[in-house]
Amino acid sequence: MDRIILHCDLNCFYASVELLSHPELRDVPTAVCGDPASRHGIILAKNEPAKRCGVQTAETIWQARKKCPGLVLLPPHHALYREYSHRVNALYDEYTDLVEPFGIDESWLDVTGSLHLFGGDARQLADTLRRRVREELGLSLSVGVSFNKVFAKLGSDYKKPDATTVISRDTWRDLVWPLPVGDLLYVGGAARKLLRQYGITTIGQLAACRREMLETLMGKLGGQLYEYANGLDTDPVRSRYEAEPVKSxxxxxxxxxxxxxxxxxxxxxxxxxxxxxxxxxxxxxxxxxxxxxxxxxxxxxxxxxxxxxxxxxxxxxxxxxxxxxxxxxxxxxxxxxxxxxxxxxxxxxxxxxxxxxxxxxxxxxxxxxxxxxxxxxxxxxxxxxxxxxxxxxxxxxxxxxxx
Structure with missing residues (x-):
């Protein structure tokens, strides 16, 4: 029996939380940034209007303002973000005891054992979560639904904001393989550059490679990416109350x-x-x-x-x-x-x-x-x-x- 995994991603999280206190800025290009005087003057988050202007996370303020001269800048409130993250995860806890945060604004949910309690339809449950987060917390959510964690995350990234995407066992190749290889979990800039040298630019091309070749090129990561691209990820969703081994x-x-x-x-x-x-x-x-x-x-x-x-x-x-x-x-x-x-x-x-x-x-x-x-x-x-x-x-x- 396949697992049923949801990946829930809060859209433009920092900016969305800030806009709860500044509703007049919802349609105005707005970004959350560090303090330039403290040399932390980079964009931490932006809303959808700013995104449409080309503003990107982690770029400097002057670069962002060059693209968007009318950009409104707001200071960050990290304690507030942690509070909302806790509230969202507490809402997820109502549907399963297997909730694994992935950063402050993303979480995986394994609802394999509990879905029958909520109607048995994974897409419908994802839509319910989106509605509740919107109505109860004022935030928007994108949800991916699939049979493993990697594809569930691909689903939440596939369509934003405020959308549900199902990547099923029957259709995953048609949906996943044409995507850029950089969309796959843990394929960062260096890995993308290396793969491009060998003509690998899509997830499908990565899936078609021999595992041994990828391991020779990239070590242990190469074997892991081979499994991800071929739908073989079996990593479990761990409860957020389960102590995670410290890796660094x-x-x-x-x-x-x-x-x-x-x-x-x-x-x-x-x-x-x-x-x-x-x-x-x-x-x-x-x-x-x-x-x-x-x-x-x-x-x-x-x-x-x-x-x-x-x-x-x-x-x-x-x-x-x-x-x-x-x-x-x-x-x-x-x-x-x-x-x-x-x-x-x-x-x-x-x-x-x-x-x-x-x-x-x-x-x-x-x-x-x-x-x-x-x-x-x-x-x-x-x-x-x-x-x-x-x-x-x-x-x-x-x-x-x-x-």
Missing amino acids: VGNGTTFPQNLTTRAQIQTGIAMLSDSVATRLRHLGLYAGGIQVTLRTPEFRDLSRQKQLSNPTHLIRDLTQSAMELVDALWRPPAPVRALTVTAIHLAAEDEAYEQEDLFAAPAPRREKQERLEAAMDRIRGKYGSGSITFGAAAPEKEEDPLP
Whole structure:
């Protein structure tokens, strides 16, 4: 028996929530954006009139205003968005206990076991959800209905705003295969560019490839995309109350002014590594790898990652490894707008200890560092996160040469 999966996507979510307080702007091009004075001046969301003017999410304010000189800008209210997201998911809970959020404005619902309680017609249930969200919350919803999560999401994207699209077992090839390959879940810009080099521009062309070829080109992702394109996705819908394994722990920040020296970047990396290490220890996890992303003033992201020789949750280790990646990515005085440090390949303490070389570094030195950072955690827990800072946050002298 096929599953019955719904993917519910709130249309123009941030902008729609803001327009509840500004109904006079519904037919006026309007966007939610960050504060230009804080260097977060990008478009976070836009309404349908702004979309028709060509305004795009994540572009800068000046780019958006160039396309749409009359664009009205509103500041974001993230607490309000979280509240509405919670209310929408609570409404979904009335129809199934299997509701899996995918970001703040999207959720999958598995109604296989409960659909008979609501009439037995999946399209009708989707239309009911759209009506209730519109009438009770003032928001619009697009819903995809299918036999797996990937096609359900394709369905919610297929027609917007405020629409229901069914992708059935009988018709999915006719509907899905002509779509651009970039519409498929997890096919981002880099994957799309790579596939285009091999003449793969539609989901149908991707489906026709040999799995082995895609795995050679793209590794594990290639096999996953082969299954997605051929309707073989079996990923379950997980309840939002079910704890999801932590796959990465990261922290990033945009700086008030561009960083142009290695000392400035090291200070930023040390502060971010401190935050990441503290969260790892709080979660009882060790990082087996680390990733660093640098963002230029032109919003170009440069990213690199590496496997660590020993799993760690220590500030010193993460800072040192992150700076090695920075030195491979960046050459001064190229300006850096933002930095992100992410711990990857995470393992619980017992799993980390199973690796023979976990404590390849001299044990007394590592044990001393463990005690030091544990003491820092206790002090911060009692007196606040800003009460003590690890010495690695102190910058090098400006004249220190690159290694």
